[in-house]
Amino acid sequence: MGTRRNFIKNSLIAGVGTAIIPSNTFGLGSIANASTKLRVGMIGVGLRGTNHLDNLLLRNDVLITAICDVDQNRIDIAQKRIEKAGQKKAKVFGANDLDYRNLLDLKEVDAVVIATPWLWHVRMSKDAMLARKYTGVEVSAANTLEECWDLVNTHEQTGTHLMILENVNYRRDVLAVLNMVKQNVFGELLHFRCGYQHDLRGVKFNDGKQPYGGGVEFGEKGLSEAHWRTQHSLMQNADTYPTHGLGPIAAMANINAGNRFLSLTSHATKARGLHQYIVNHPNGGENHPNAKLKWKQGDVITTTIDTANGETIIITHDCNSPRPYSLGFRVQGTNGLTEFDYHTKRIYVEGKSKKHDEWDNMDQWLKDYDHPLWKKYGSEATQAGHGGIDFYVMNAFVESAKQNIAPPMDAYDAAAWSAVTPLSERSIENNGEPQDFPDFTRGMWINRKPYDWMKDTF
Amino acid sequence: MGTRRNFIKNSLIAGVGTAIIPSNTFGLGSIANASTKLRVGMIGVGLRGTNHLDNLLLRNDVLITAICDVDQNRIDIAQKRIEKAGQKKAKVFGANDLDYRNLLDLKEVDAVVIATPWLWHVRMSKDAMLARKYTGVEVSAANTLEECWDLVNTHEQTGTHLMILENVNYRRDVLAVLNMVKQNVFGELLHFRCGYQHDLRGVKFNDGKQPYGGGVEFGEKGLSEAHWRTQHSLMQNADTYPTHGLGPIAAMANINAGNRFLSLTSHATKARGLHQYIVNHPNGGENHPNAKLKWKQGDVITTTIDTANGETIIITHDCNSPRPYSLGFRVQGTNGLTEFDYHTKRIYVEGKSKKHDEWDNMDQWLKDYDHPLWKKYGSEATQAGHGGIDFYVMNAFVESAKQNIAPPMDAYDAAAWSAVTPLSERSIENNGEPQDFPDFTRGMWINRKPYDWMKDTF
Numbered sequence: 001m002g003t004r005r006n007f008i009k010n011s012l013i014a015g016v017g018t019a020i021i022p023s024n025t026f027g028l029g030s031i032a033n034a035s036t037k038l039r040v041g042m043i044g045v046g047l048r049g050t051n052h053l054d055n056l057l058l059r060n061d062v063l064i065t066a067i068c069d070v071d072q073n074r075i076d077i078a079q080k081r082i083e084k085a086g087q088k089k090a091k092v093f094g095a096n097d098l099d100y101r102n103l104l105d106l107k108e109v110d111a112v113v114i115a116t117p118w119l120w121h122v123r124m125s126k127d128a129m130l131a132r133k134y135t136g137v138e139v140s141a142a143n144t145l146e147e148c149w150d151l152v153n154t155h156e157q158t159g160t161h162l163m164i165l166e167n168v169n170y171r172r173d174v175l176a177v178l179n180m181v182k183q184n185v186f187g188e189l190l191h192f193r194c195g196y197q198h199d200l201r202g203v204k205f206n207d208g209k210q211p212y213g214g215g216v217e218f219g220e221k222g223l224s225e226a227h228w229r230t231q232h233s234l235m236q237n238a239d240t241y242p243t244h245g246l247g248p249i250a251a252m253a254n255i256n257a258g259n260r261f262l263s264l265t266s267h268a269t270k271a272r273g274l275h276q277y278i279v280n281h282p283n284g285g286e287n288h289p290n291a292k293l294k295w296k297q298g299d300v301i302t303t304t305i306d307t308a309n310g311e312t313i314i315i316t317h318d319c320n321s322p323r324p325y326s327l328g329f330r331v332q333g334t335n336g337l338t339e340f341d342y343h344t345k346r347i348y349v350e351g352k353s354k355k356h357d358e359w360d361n362m363d364q365w366l367k368d369y370d371h372p373l374w375k376k377y378g379s380e381a382t383q384a385g386h387g388g389i390d391f392y393v394m395n396a397f398v399e400s401a402k403q404n405i406a407p408p409m410d411a412y413d414a415a416a417w418s419a420v421t422p423l424s425e426r427s428i429e430n431n432g433e434p435q436d437f438p439d440f441t442r443g444m445w446i447n448r449k450p451y452d453w454m455k456d457t458f
Numbered sequence: 459m460g461t462r463r464n465f466i467k468n469s470l471i472a473g474v475g476t477a478i479i480p481s482n483t484f485g486l487g488s489i490a491n492a493s494t495k496l497r498v499g500m501i502g503v504g505l506r507g508t509n510h511l512d513n514l515l516l517r518n519d520v521l522i523t524a525i526c527d528v529d530q531n532r533i534d535i536a537q538k539r540i541e542k543a544g545q546k547k548a549k550v551f552g553a554n555d556l557d558y559r560n561l562l563d564l565k566e567v568d569a570v571v572i573a574t575p576w577l578w579h580v581r582m583s584k585d586a587m588l589a590r591k592y593t594g595v596e597v598s599a600a601n602t603l604e605e606c607w608d609l610v611n612t613h614e615q616t617g618t619h620l621m622i623l624e625n626v627n628y629r630r631d632v633l634a635v636l637n638m639v640k641q642n643v644f645g646e647l648l649h650f651r652c653g654y655q656h657d658l659r660g661v662k663f664n665d666g667k668q669p670y671g672g673g674v675e676f677g678e679k680g681l682s683e684a685h686w687r688t689q690h691s692l693m694q695n696a697d698t699y700p701t702h703g704l705g706p707i708a709a710m711a712n713i714n715a716g717n718r719f720l721s722l723t724s725h726a727t728k729a730r731g732l733h734q735y736i737v738n739h740p741n742g743g744e745n746h747p748n749a750k751l752k753w754k755q756g757d758v759i760t761t762t763i764d765t766a767n768g769e770t771i772i773i774t775h776d777c778n779s780p781r782p783y784s785l786g787f788r789v790q791g792t793n794g795l796t797e798f799d800y801h802t803k804r805i806y807v808e809g810k811s812k813k814h815d816e817w818d819n820m821d822q823w824l825k826d827y828d829h830p831l832w833k834k835y836g837s838e839a840t841q842a843g844h845g846g847i848d849f850y851v852m853n854a855f856v857e858s859a860k861q862n863i864a865p866p867m868d869a870y871d872a873a874a875w876s877a878v879t880p881l882s883e884r885s886i887e888n889n890g891e892p893q894d895f896p897d898f899t900r901g902m903w904i905n906r907k908p909y910d911w912m913k914d915t916f
Contacts (some may be wrong), residue, residue, distance in 0.1 A: 190728065190758055191758040263889060264890075265890045265892070267762045267770045269768055272646055299792070302649075302762050302772055304723070304725045306725055306890065310727055310728030311728075312727050321791075321792060321794075321795075322808035323790075323815070324806050324815050324816055324817050332776075332779070332781075333779075336781065337779075346802070348782050349780075350780035357781070357782050358782055359782050432762070432764065432892040433892060434889050434891060
């Protein structure tokens with residue numbers, strides 16, 4: 001790859017110390033030349049990609065050298081922001097679906113951020129790794145087991161790193177609980193819960209003019225995620241979006257590094273929510289063509305995973321019904337447990353909670369176990385989206401790419417987390433029959449060391 | 459059976475109107491003779507049986523004519539309470555394990571309440587039905603699938619009714635949510651959660667002198683539930699106590715009456731809690747003989763049920779770890795959902811909750827949908843145990859027995875709910891393999907009408 005270089009420390013990483021040259025088992029270029037910046041190509045600058053773009057443009061150690069999107073309107077928006085940030089115009093790609101490959105040919109691209117429809121994630125990630133670009137890919141990473149293997153095999157073949165850009169791993173409460181886990185607050189871990197419980201009806205349908213709501217259109221007639229995401233609900237009875245919940249739990253449970261997912265069972269309810277939304281919408285109704293569709297995805301999907309270390313994990317997918325947002329976390333060990341979501345957070349630890357068998361309010365716990373990253377970067381982080389978590393995920397990506405080291409969430413993680421989609425689909429189709437996870441590490445999970453989530457750099 | 463009679467209305471049922479003679483499909487004796495009382499035999503007067511005894515002694519339509527227990531100490535306590543309540547001494551049984559059969563031979567017993575160790579529930583229930591005694595049996599009812607069938611088959615053979623004494627079905631919040639379900643607040647039902655999450659370590663172990671805690675003894679050296687219940691945790695990796703959660707959900711979902719449980723999968727975590735409790739207890743330690751035991755029951759057991767109507771139900775069994783008490787209810791439909799347990803209660807219903815996508819505090823909802831039974835009997839009920847729920851379950855038992863009509867929770871319910879224990883055990887043993895529920899109604903669930911849970915009498 002030959003273009004790996006060291007980077008001037010910016011304000012964000014002041015005090016971090018000299019970047020350590022990683023023990024690079026794949027013989028890639030080492031870190032040298034302290035005067036240049038990470039040159040990033042953006043593949044996909046829709047709403048999500050532009051969000052990442054904005055965060056990258058806030059940094060002084062990144063140049064955006066190329067952008068790719070098949071929608072000229074999104075290219076225009078991105079280009080304006082790049083210029084407004086004082087950078088020169090990026091090279092533009094998107095003449096056709098495969099034009100991203102020409103972006104990948106550029107020498108002036110060190111790393112790529114892929115924020116495209118799900119069905120493009122692995123095709124692009126694979127091509128990016130083959131082109132030796134440090135690769136960041138949005139969630140969920142892969143759609144099929146073959147694609148999961150593609151991520152792992154291409155990473156191993158090329159030695160190029162891939163990071164799955166799971167931002168929830170950086171939520172302040174999630175990292176505080178991870179801190180508690182690492183400090184053994186809960187004792188030996190037993191049981192986890194997580195999921196994606198988010199009313200997406202106004203995301204899956206719109207009027208083709210605005211991204212959120214206003215109609216019951218999707219596919220060709222839909223805009224933004226409605227343009228491509230909704231089709232998955234029509235065609236697949238599966239947990240199509242497992243990583244927001246599972247990523248944080250995997251970090252706590254050392255998945256792929258001393259532990260692994262063994263097998264799962266999945267159960268789906270009937271599918272009612274999307275049909276009901278179409279029928280009841282003022283721009284829909286019984287006679288709207290979309291009212292005739294048979295939706296495959298059950299409204300609530302429950303998946304339970306067994307791990308090698310004897311824990312269980314419940315993942316919930318609940319996106320087609322009216323409900324308050326909740327990722328529904330629970331982390332439980334032999335000493336106690338916490339349950340926390342957007343609205344309610346509570347904890348009980350034997351001998352440490354104020355009252356016997358009563359939940360503690362979690363506010364003080366979250367302060368006491370605030371993660372070093374949030375203590376350090378909290379004010380900068382909150383300038384970025386999603387309560388600051390997008391700052392952290394991009395920071396980890398950029399810092400890992402600059403050093404060309406393994407990222408916090410790598411190709412094995414992307415594969416294992418994403419595998420829930422095809423495995424849940426198969427289990428549901430077979431009446432809840434258990435499905436084994438492939439061991440994407442080919443046995444190496446026994447010896448692999450967990451990523452150091454507790455450092456204060458990224 | 460020949461001893462069925464009508465009963466003087468007491469204050470509790472004033473205003474109920476004349477008891478309707480039931481359409482008795484089994485040709486049992488009808489209701490006659492308006493001057494006598496229901497004569498109850500108590501089989502098992504341990505802590506739980508005595509609790510029921512106390513509630514029955516508060517009523518003026520019940521006589522306790524016989525008691526049975528193999529523990530003379532418990533007999534003495536019960537007899538004292540009977541005399542204190544102004545009733546004449548009950549006949550006493552318990553000379554040996556099968557002496558309850560002599561109680562069942564008594565003409566002066568119309569109905570029995572069985573509150574004995576789990577392994578005796580079905581043996582005694584079966585004998586009671588064969589003796590034509592209206593039978594109330596504590597939870598869980600049955601231990602094996604054969605026992606589940608015994609309940610159903612003996613009921614059908616004899617025409618004698620059996621009621622499973624599930625008190626949680628009468629919790630004020632549970633009945634208010636049932637009221638919401640019946641009024642279609644949640645729309646078409648999709649998903650339920652429930653369980654038994656209760657730190658029972660101090661129940662499973664004691665010092666043999668007091669029922670709760672103080673040591674790490676069980677079995678021969680343990681008192682009360684530690685004497686018999688703990689052995690199940692040692693020998694069975696199963697959800698051994700599913701009905702406190704599942705009973706209320708089954709009522710909401712019309713199980714066995716227009717719906718039924720189809721199949722389940724179960725997953726268990728490793729077993730750590732009981733061993734750790736023994737080792738860390740001041741009267742235990744590494745060298746205590748019980749520290750050598752290998753406990754089979756996983757600390758957290760997760761079971762997911764598919765129903766004929768396309769809903770899913772998650773049941774949790776979590777009794778071996780430190781934690782606040784929670785049955786962890788969730789009831790979700792196409793219009794919204796509620797999550798409620800002992801400590802936190804919240805609800806969201808589209809178009810009715812105060813804010814879009816925000817939980818409503820549930821207090822006002824619980825008032826608005828307060829169940830007729832709680833409006834009517836709330837003050838009387840709170841004299842009894844378990845926040846009043848034991849009053850309601852005994853009231854339903856007595857009133858159903860007096861009329862010799864099918865109880866709210868019958869032999870089919872007892873069988874279906876209890877079947878979770880053997881089916882979860884088999885699923886866990888087979889790596890989460892789905893297990894089909896027997897159809898205990900032999901197809902009749904298609905035509906059976908749900909019990910009228912909304913009446914204000916019992």
